[in-house]
Amino acid sequence: MTTIFLKQITTFTKTIVKMDFQVKFDINDRIYLRNPENSEVGKLMVKKAIDLIYELGFEQFTFKKLAIEIHSTETTIYRYFENKHRLLLYILNWYWCYMEFLVTFKLENVTDKKERLKIIVHLLTHELAESTSKFDYNKAFLNQIVIAESSKVYLVKDVAEINRSEVFKPYKDLCAKIAEVISEYNSDYKYPRSLSTTLIETSHHQQYFSVNLPKLTDISSNKNSEFTSQFIEDFLFKVLGQSGDEMV
Amino acid sequence: MTTIFLKQITTFTKTIVKMDFQVKFDINDRIYLRNPENSEVGKLMVKKAIDLIYELGFEQFTFKKLAIEIHSTETTIYRYFENKHRLLLYILNWYWCYMEFLVTFKLENVTDKKERLKIIVHLLTHELAESTSKFDYNKAFLNQIVIAESSKVYLVKDVAEINRSEVFKPYKDLCAKIAEVISEYNSDYKYPRSLSTTLIETSHHQQYFSVNLPKLTDISSNKNSEFTSQFIEDFLFKVLGQSGDEMV
DNA sequence: TCATTTAGTATAGTATTACTATCAAGTGTA
């Protein structure tokens, strides 16, 4: 069980929503050897892993460096996670679950189908709200990890074997959730899932490119998340039609 | 200088074109320490690297394994490439240059603006034609490497430093070339470069997902390159408008 | 033609990575 502390002020869609409560969700127990949520070292391990992967990049990140950071040993970390790939997968599972929760939460009571899609685009292209809890993960870092490292969990030779343990389920669920909102908007559209993953993946690499390889984008200013958001929204409504439930 | 041997029969767009000639292009000399094209070991090194990276995946690929494969030593390989990341970059530079050449070549004398875009989508979503030359790279393997490993050359912490040596120029050029054809088709479209990279990247991961994580797509049959091609084409012409030079 | 540079090979060695094994100490609980 993972606890999310939500304490944020959202000024999105002209309403101000203040949240301050807890949510819990499960993470597939085949990702870890021992649940990091059940101990202090475990929780510290994941939190500091996010800081270190952000700082060093996944390739330079090692269990040795993490052990030093949390004043523990490699042995202890290996008791929780088989290897660093699994730890990254754990972090991303947390993110995918959290994102699916946020989508569900933010769409609550929003009936306008276009608005529902806009909310999703906004969530995918803007940073997660920082929580005030000291025990929570650094959302700005988590966001950068999702953008720069997430493809490394599935672009591996043994993806088939890894996939068998259902560790990509939260990504698939998020994809299905967004696909559902797409189909609600335009039930004739033939590729809701592919469009869903395209939205997710494109929001990652357009953000990455606009910062690191701007010539691969059309960014002009330095407001890259606004840029990505506009690009994605523009193509989404051109693909699905400007007004809901009818083909163009 | 790199030599391409083209020997292929294309049945695309109802015409049969038979090609059998050579093309050469330069690869940025800051990628390598010594030009692999200038020696037999060098050429064998790159060719076998493609085979090995395909077979093992980039993470499991090492210079030691490559040395054994080409009956040479690690030392020799290190004289050509600083590290395996640079070797992958060399292979991808070759691919990006080749793809830009293919785009230019296949668009020659095609005036219909929609047809021009369709040709690009076809090139991005279908396997490269295999050449008959024994000395040439294995195109099927190269294709899989581009799909599964290409993002690993830019999703690294030191991307800024790597970018300074202009090693991503062929990717940027390919992006600019496609962006040009997009703008020709619809001069009002605001994001030609972002759409261009989205086409390239999306064609990679939709192909990857349709084979390895099909739930993230809408694939039904097993003809995944046809599927990706249809999805991308549908997407592209909805974004740019069904008929050229007018906004929908 | 002889001297010099260049390319490839052989061998050796280092620091780090990615683990595994063993055992002792502390803590919680039945």
Place this chain on the structure above:
DNA sequence: TACACTTGATAGTAATACTATACTAAATGA
């Protein structure tokens, strides 16, 4: 009190990602 369970300390291994040195053969060039 005894046992399970977790963590830590220490040690060790095979592989990785290199670097250094020195020798040989071939090409170049004055």
